[in-house]
Amino acid sequence: MTTRWMDSPIGGLRLHTSAGLVTAIRFDAPEPRGRRVGDPLLDRAEQQLAEYFAGERTAFDLPLASDGTEFQKKVWAELQRIPYGETASYGDIARRLGYEPVISRAVGAANGANPIPIVVPCHRVIGSNGTLTGYAGGVERKRTLLDLERPGLF
Incomplete structure (x- = not known):
C-alpha cells in the first residue's frame, strides 16, 4: 500500500493506493513529515482532485478498488x-x-x-x-x- 497526503479546501486528505487501484481517501489527515513518495497513480489522483477543487474537473478517471458487500x-x-x-x-x-x-x-x-x-x-x-x-x-x-x-x- 502506498499513501500520500494532500492539502485541500476541506482539509488534509490521505490518498491510499494498492495494486494499481485507489483504495481510500481519508479526511483530517495530518501532514506527514519526511519524504514524499513518488507514485504515478498517486500523482494522477492528486492532480485530478486538485482539478476538481479548482472547478476544472467534473468527473474522475481513476482505477478504484471496491472492497465491500x-x-x-x-x-x-x-x-x-x-x-x-x-x-x-x-x-x-x-x-x-x-x-x-x-x-x-x-x-x-x-x-x-x-x-x-x-x-x-x-x-x-x-x-x-x-x-x-x-x-x-x-x-x-x-x-x-x-x-x-x-x-x-x-
Whole structure:
C-alpha cells in the first residue's frame, strides 16, 4: 500500500493506493513529515482532485478498488451515476437499484461506508426532504463540496 497526503479546501486528505487501484481517501489527515513518495497513480489522483477543487474537473478517471458487500458495491456504483452538481436522496438511490425506498437506511449505511469519498460522490446524497444529512467527513465538508459543484444549492 502506498499513501500520500494532500492539502485541500476541506482539509488534509490521505490518498491510499494498492495494486494499481485507489483504495481510500481519508479526511483530517495530518501532514506527514519526511519524504514524499513518488507514485504515478498517486500523482494522477492528486492532480485530478486538485482539478476538481479548482472547478476544472467534473468527473474522475481513476482505477478504484471496491472492497465491500455486493449491496455496498451496487450503491457505490449508483453514486457514481449522480451527475456533477446534482443530488439524489437515499430513497432515489434505492429506487434506482430496484428496491423500495423503505431500505433508504441501508443505502445510507452503504453510503457512509464508502471508502473513496469525493471520487465516489457520496456527498451528493441528501435527505428526502432536500436537507443535508450526515456525512462521514462532517456536514460542513459536504456543504463545501456541494457548493463547489453548484454554488448556492445549500
